[in-house]
Amino acid sequence: MRIATWNLNSVKARLPRLLSWLELRQPDVLLVQETKATAESWPAAELQARGYESAHLGNGRWNGVAILSRVGLADVTRGLPAQPAFDDAVEDRAIGATCAGIRLWSLYVPNGRTVGHQHFEYKLRFLDAVRAQCVAERAALGTGAPFGLLGDFNVAPNDDDVWDIVAFDGSTHVSPPERAALAAIQQADPKAPLVDLRPRASIDPDDTRPPYTFWEMRMLGFQKGRGMRIDLALVNDPLAQRVQSAWVDRDARRGEGPSDHAPLVLDLD
């Protein structure tokens, strides 16, 4: 079984790439972020024709999250119950579902812009709502149920998860409050911590490069190797026990018209 997460940066602009990637990599479940789609423009029929059920949450030009599955899609939850609003709007940044008995969330954490900005405070509130959801789901699902939070967290957990930590001094994505909020999610239930699955940099088992998942479009970020590991899979022990390998499909960042993110792929037993 294969589960992946991918910030598409517009499903409309990326539909040919999405469909060819599904054909090439054959994921059983794909969690998507930044669909930038509405209920009307979400390509449910094209996905259904290829064997994928889908659940989408999106209402406009920004954000948008979805879950695609060919192994069942049950108990869909649109939005986090405790999700904070920004400017009186609850944005389309979280969708949960149960696929083949695995409880999964597709998350698009706010960017934060700059440390101290009102979007930064919003980002921390959003991360705290994710933490609260971990507590609630653990109570509902019990200890043995496989559970994972996947998506674009817009946080690099460690200094070596960015291409040059010195260049990030004082900037968002690496700040102590963001990393503390991420750690609080992982430790929401100390008896059932979530592990940050560190992937390989590519499908090549011998690839020892840093496993970045995002490279800026601006300034030729990919070509210059200026990447960040900000797309994460935080999973509980019952799910971690089943993961045989995790890898970044960096080939999907190549060629004409890529997203700025590469898929993160989990291969289960």
Next chain:
DNA sequence: ATGTCGTGCAAAGCACGA
């Protein structure tokens, strides 16, 4: 430091977000 994208509005050029 900000060179690229994608989107939608209102109109092919801009503002915004990343």
